[in-house]
Amino acid sequence: MNGSLDRTRALRAVDRAHVWHPFTPMSAWLDDDAPIIERGEGCWLIDTDGNRYIDGVSSLWVNVHGHRHPVLDAALVEQAGKLAHSTFLGLSHPAAIELAGRLVAIAPGALTRVFFSENGAAAVEVALKMAYSYWRNRGEARDRFVRLENAYHGDTVGAVSVGGIDRFHETYRALLFSTASIPSPYCYRCSLGKTYPSCGVACAEALERVLDSEGDRVAALIIEPLVQGAAGIVTAPDGHLRRVTEIARARGILVIVDEVATGFGRTGTMFACEQESVEPDLMCVGKGITGGYLPLSATLATEEIFSAFLGAPEEHKTLYHGHSYSGNPLAAAVALANLDVFERERTLEHVAEIEVLLGELLAPLAEHPHVGEIRRRGMMVGIELVADRATKEPFDEALQMGAAVARAARARGAIIRPLGDVVVLMPPLAISREELTRLVSITAESIDAVTA
Numbered sequence: 344m345n346g347s348l349d350r351t352r353a354l355r356a357v358d359r360a361h362v363w364h365p366f367t368p369m370s371a372w373l374d375d376d377a378p379i380i381e382r383g384e385g386c387w388l389i390d391t392d393g394n395r396y397i398d399g400v401s402s403l404w405v406n407v408h409g410h411r412h413p414v415l416d417a418a419l420v421e422q423a424g425k426l427a428h429s430t431f432l433g434l435s436h437p438a439a440i441e442l443a444g445r446l447v448a449i450a451p452g453a454l455t456r457v458f459f460s461e462n463g464a465a466a467v468e469v470a471l472k473m474a475y476s477y478w479r480n481r482g483e484a485r486d487r488f489v490r491l492e493n494a495y496h497g498d499t500v501g502a503v504s505v506g507g508i509d510r511f512h513e514t515y516r517a518l519l520f521s522t523a524s525i526p527s528p529y530c531y532r533c534s535l536g537k538t539y540p541s542c543g544v545a546c547a548e549a550l551e552r553v554l555d556s557e558g559d560r561v562a563a564l565i566i567e568p569l570v571q572g573a574a575g576i577v578t579a580p581d582g583h584l585r586r587v588t589e590i591a592r593a594r595g596i597l598v599i600v601d602e603v604a605t606g607f608g609r610t611g612t613m614f615a616c617e618q619e620s621v622e623p624d625l626m627c628v629g630k631g632i633t634g635g636y637l638p639l640s641a642t643l644a645t646e647e648i649f650s651a652f653l654g655a656p657e658e659h660k661t662l663y664h665g666h667s668y669s670g671n672p673l674a675a676a677v678a679l680a681n682l683d684v685f686e687r688e689r690t691l692e693h694v695a696e697i698e699v700l701l702g703e704l705l706a707p708l709a710e711h712p713h714v715g716e717i718r719r720r721g722m723m724v725g726i727e728l729v730a731d732r733a734t735k736e737p738f739d740e741a742l743q744m745g746a747a748v749a750r751a752a753r754a755r756g757a758i759i760r761p762l763g764d765v766v767v768l769m770p771p772l773a774i775s776r777e778e779l780t781r782l783v784s785i786t787a788e789s790i791d792a793v794t795a
């Protein structure tokens with residue numbers, strides 16, 4: 344044990360000296376003894392000192408069937424025995440070809456073409472370029488995108504441009520292209536001052552006004568279907584997605600759905616779009632696509648969009664975009680195994696059962712004096728902490744209540760990561776009833792401890 348503590352200390356020293364962690368206020372990091380995760384096992388993470396934690400946010404919303412799943416492990420090893428990487432520019436390979444076919448078969452609507460990238464932000468960049476170039480190739484100048492307030496589509500400059508999280512937007516404003524925005528379906532704090540459910544209708548209809556004034560310049564609407572994840576698991580009222588996309592459709596505007604967070608079962612169906620029978624023109628997927636094993640993402644397009652890029656090379660209708668590791672064979676092989684496990688283990692049926700339990704487990708917490716609202720779609724949960732339930736007054740930002748709850752949960756054996764003062768739970772879909780019960784009770788205890 345002493346040996347392991349020494350090792351942890353040595354690793355931590357190098358981490359503090361040389362690592363720059365993503366989305367991490369590094370001053371605070373230097374004072375924190377965050378675990379160094381060495382192994383995973385099902386829904387558990389194990390650190391270098393042998394401590395075990397429930398992976399309460401699926402290793403940042405990516406893990407699906409648990410860690411070290413035998414089928415996924417075997418697919419990875421098998422592919423490594425053949426080919427780790429070969430370019431997708433000017434060449435092809437079996438794993439990604441097969442994956443494209445499988446994705447098209449399960450995708451909503453009429454999506455027939457798959458463009459691979461390595462992360463969600465890149466999948467969004469590609470969708471934006473496809474939408475813009477689609478119109479350009481058809482001889483129409485449409486350079487405007489409509490996005491939602493509170494939207495999150497990734498951290499690259501194009502993805503931030505169509506994002507609506509004020510803090511990120513403020514920081515990089517001078518670098519971003521301008522967009523038109525419509526309200527967020529954040530009913531708990533409706534920016535239109537409406538109440539549920541009329542707020543959902545009102546905020547969808549805001550799109551009509553935007554399109555009235557500048558519709559002929561708009562290339563596409565981009566939206567996270569059903570759930571605005573990074574906004575704090577903002578769950579749209581029923582019918583909102585359907586209504587917004589119908590309005591866009593009626594005006595001939597392309598619809599881009601960003602299923603990077605919601606895809607692969609997280610909301611209870613394979614893709615969130617299915618729940619409101621929405622048929623997008625472009626769809627971005629990432630995160631859960633490899634079951635949380637390797638970085639891979641994809642932008643799916645309709646044949647109508649794809650065909651606008653056809654022509655002689657000198658017509659320059661080509662999509663000028665690609666990455667060194669586009670369609671990486673190891674990632675594609677694991678993504679295929681991920682889809683196999685969905686079928687073999689009837690993952691969506693399991694989710695249908697445990698999401699009911701999740702709702703039941705969370706119910707008592709909704710009465711907590713410092714819980715303003717609990718939002719949930721399938722296995723995505725946001726628990727919004729407030730200083731005062733009656734007035735919805737938030738806690739002072741300096742108190743960092745969400746972060747404090749996450750630290751308290753860590754001490755009790757669960758890894759969770761908040762979004763501001765929204766405590767997020769998003770366990771692997773494979774989580775058992777016992778593990779889920781434990782995760783929610785640790786979360787409730789941690790909220791009690793921190794707000795006491």
Ligand SMILES: *Cc1c(COP(=O)(O)O)cnc(C)c1O
Nearest residue numbers: 462463464495496497572603604
């Ligand atoms: C996480 C996320 C992204 C960005 O994906 P990365 O792989 O982190 O680049 C994009 N859109 C949504 C909705 C996300 O939740």
